[in-house]
Amino acid sequence: MSTYTFIERDILNTAILPDEPENVASYITKTTYRSGLVGPKVTSLIPTANSPGNTLDGEIDWKRQTFSIAGLATRWEELRSKPEGITDSTREWRWIGKRFMVKYKDNTWLARVGSPYGPVDATFTIRQSRILHQSNPATIAFSSGVSARDRLFLLMVMI
DSSP: OEEEEEOSSOTTSEEEEESSTTTSOOEEEEEEEOGGGOSEEEEEEEEOTTOTTOOOOEEEETTTTEEEETTEEEEHHHHEEOOTTOOSSOEEEEETTEEEEEEEETTEEEEEESOTTSOOOEEEEOOBOOSSSOOBOOEEEEOTTOOHHHHHHHHHHHO
Protein backbone atom coordinates (compact mmCIF):
# COMPACT_ATOMS: atom_id res chain seq x y z
CA MET A 1 0.00 0.00 0.00
CA SER A 2 1.16 3.50 -0.83
CA THR A 3 0.11 5.98 1.86
CA TYR A 4 -0.52 9.71 1.50
CA THR A 5 -0.64 12.07 4.49
CA PHE A 6 -2.75 15.23 4.65
CA ILE A 7 -0.28 17.69 6.16
CA GLU A 8 -2.73 20.26 7.55
CA ARG A 9 -5.84 19.80 9.67
CA ASP A 10 -8.02 21.29 6.89
CA ILE A 11 -8.01 18.54 4.23
CA LEU A 12 -9.52 20.93 1.68
CA ASN A 13 -6.50 23.26 1.91
CA THR A 14 -3.34 21.25 2.34
CA ALA A 15 -0.52 19.32 0.77
CA ILE A 16 -1.14 15.57 0.36
CA LEU A 17 2.25 13.89 0.42
CA PRO A 18 3.04 10.24 -0.36
CA ASP A 19 5.34 8.14 1.78
CA GLU A 20 7.25 7.27 -1.43
CA PRO A 21 7.54 10.67 -3.20
CA GLU A 22 9.91 9.41 -5.90
CA ASN A 23 7.34 6.94 -7.25
CA VAL A 24 3.95 8.66 -7.11
CA ALA A 25 2.38 12.09 -7.39
CA SER A 26 1.81 14.45 -4.51
CA TYR A 27 -1.07 16.91 -4.51
CA ILE A 28 -2.17 20.23 -3.10
CA THR A 29 -5.82 20.92 -2.31
CA LYS A 30 -7.06 24.50 -2.58
CA THR A 31 -10.63 25.52 -1.82
CA THR A 32 -12.50 28.70 -2.62
CA TYR A 33 -15.50 29.63 -0.52
CA ARG A 34 -18.79 31.32 -1.28
CA SER A 35 -19.23 34.82 0.09
CA GLY A 36 -19.73 34.86 3.82
CA LEU A 37 -17.88 31.53 4.25
CA VAL A 38 -21.20 29.69 4.00
CA GLY A 39 -19.52 26.64 2.53
CA PRO A 40 -16.96 25.50 -0.02
CA LYS A 41 -17.48 26.47 -3.64
CA VAL A 42 -14.70 24.64 -5.50
CA THR A 43 -11.88 22.39 -4.30
CA SER A 44 -9.00 21.85 -6.71
CA LEU A 45 -6.58 18.92 -6.49
CA ILE A 46 -3.38 20.00 -8.19
CA PRO A 47 -0.33 17.77 -8.71
CA THR A 48 2.85 19.36 -7.39
CA ALA A 49 5.62 20.36 -9.77
CA ASN A 50 7.79 17.45 -8.64
CA SER A 51 5.13 14.78 -9.30
CA PRO A 52 6.69 12.14 -11.57
CA GLY A 53 4.86 12.01 -14.91
CA ASN A 54 1.54 13.14 -13.48
CA THR A 55 -0.40 15.93 -15.13
CA LEU A 56 -3.87 14.89 -13.95
CA ASP A 57 -5.71 17.50 -11.96
CA GLY A 58 -9.13 17.30 -10.38
CA GLU A 59 -11.86 19.62 -9.23
CA ILE A 60 -14.84 19.24 -6.90
CA ASP A 61 -17.57 21.81 -7.53
CA TRP A 62 -19.59 21.65 -4.32
CA LYS A 63 -22.39 23.92 -5.53
CA ARG A 64 -22.93 22.19 -8.89
CA GLN A 65 -22.10 18.80 -7.33
CA THR A 66 -19.64 17.74 -10.02
CA PHE A 67 -16.29 16.03 -10.19
CA SER A 68 -13.87 16.94 -12.95
CA ILE A 69 -10.69 15.08 -13.89
CA ALA A 70 -8.52 16.40 -16.72
CA GLY A 71 -11.43 18.56 -17.89
CA LEU A 72 -14.09 15.80 -17.91
CA ALA A 73 -16.88 16.98 -15.56
CA THR A 74 -19.72 14.75 -14.37
CA ARG A 75 -22.51 15.35 -11.85
CA TRP A 76 -22.45 13.25 -8.67
CA GLU A 77 -25.99 11.99 -9.28
CA GLU A 78 -24.73 10.32 -12.47
CA LEU A 79 -21.78 8.75 -10.65
CA ARG A 80 -23.19 7.58 -7.31
CA SER A 81 -25.84 5.01 -6.40
CA LYS A 82 -26.74 2.50 -3.69
CA PRO A 83 -26.16 -1.06 -4.92
CA GLU A 84 -29.15 -3.38 -4.80
CA GLY A 85 -29.07 -6.10 -2.19
CA ILE A 86 -26.53 -4.33 0.03
CA THR A 87 -28.04 -3.06 3.28
CA ASP A 88 -25.08 -1.22 4.83
CA SER A 89 -23.51 2.17 4.07
CA THR A 90 -21.86 1.02 0.82
CA ARG A 91 -22.23 3.36 -2.13
CA GLU A 92 -21.30 2.60 -5.71
CA TRP A 93 -19.45 5.23 -7.73
CA ARG A 94 -18.83 4.85 -11.48
CA TRP A 95 -16.13 6.67 -13.37
CA ILE A 96 -15.10 6.00 -16.98
CA GLY A 97 -16.49 2.48 -16.99
CA LYS A 98 -15.16 1.39 -13.58
CA ARG A 99 -17.12 0.60 -10.42
CA PHE A 100 -15.84 1.81 -7.05
CA MET A 101 -17.57 0.46 -3.96
CA VAL A 102 -17.09 2.88 -1.04
CA LYS A 103 -18.12 2.20 2.56
CA TYR A 104 -17.74 4.14 5.83
CA LYS A 105 -16.90 2.13 8.95
CA ASP A 106 -15.26 3.09 12.25
CA ASN A 107 -13.93 6.54 11.20
CA THR A 108 -12.54 5.03 8.00
CA TRP A 109 -13.65 5.03 4.37
CA LEU A 110 -12.90 1.79 2.49
CA ALA A 111 -12.95 1.51 -1.31
CA ARG A 112 -12.93 -1.52 -3.54
CA VAL A 113 -12.58 -1.40 -7.30
CA GLY A 114 -15.14 -3.62 -9.02
CA SER A 115 -16.75 -5.75 -6.34
CA PRO A 116 -18.08 -4.87 -2.88
CA TYR A 117 -16.54 -8.10 -1.59
CA GLY A 118 -13.07 -7.93 -3.15
CA PRO A 119 -9.87 -6.74 -1.51
CA VAL A 120 -9.70 -3.18 -0.19
CA ASP A 121 -7.99 -0.94 -2.77
CA ALA A 122 -8.04 2.33 -0.79
CA THR A 123 -8.45 3.32 2.85
CA PHE A 124 -9.09 6.90 4.01
CA THR A 125 -8.66 7.50 7.74
CA ILE A 126 -9.92 10.79 9.13
CA ARG A 127 -7.75 12.97 11.38
CA GLN A 128 -7.76 11.91 15.02
CA SER A 129 -7.39 15.01 17.21
CA ARG A 130 -5.95 14.57 20.66
CA ILE A 131 -5.64 17.13 23.43
CA LEU A 132 -2.74 15.75 25.46
CA HIS A 133 -0.91 13.86 22.72
CA GLN A 134 0.08 14.48 19.14
CA SER A 135 -2.87 14.22 16.75
CA ASN A 136 -2.86 11.67 13.94
CA PRO A 137 -3.24 13.33 10.54
CA ALA A 138 -5.73 12.17 7.93
CA THR A 139 -4.25 9.57 5.59
CA ILE A 140 -5.25 7.71 2.47
CA ALA A 141 -3.60 4.47 1.38
CA PHE A 142 -3.85 2.82 -2.05
CA SER A 143 -2.99 -0.71 -3.15
CA SER A 144 -0.31 -0.98 -5.82
CA GLY A 145 -2.83 -1.82 -8.57
CA VAL A 146 -4.71 1.50 -8.37
CA SER A 147 -3.89 3.77 -11.35
CA ALA A 148 -3.07 7.49 -11.02
CA ARG A 149 -6.48 8.43 -12.48
CA ASP A 150 -8.30 6.10 -10.08
CA ARG A 151 -6.29 7.48 -7.14
CA LEU A 152 -7.34 11.01 -8.03
CA PHE A 153 -11.00 9.97 -8.36
CA LEU A 154 -10.95 8.13 -5.03
CA LEU A 155 -9.27 11.13 -3.36
CA MET A 156 -12.17 13.30 -4.53
CA VAL A 157 -14.81 10.78 -3.44
CA MET A 158 -13.35 10.36 0.02
CA ILE A 159 -12.58 13.96 0.95
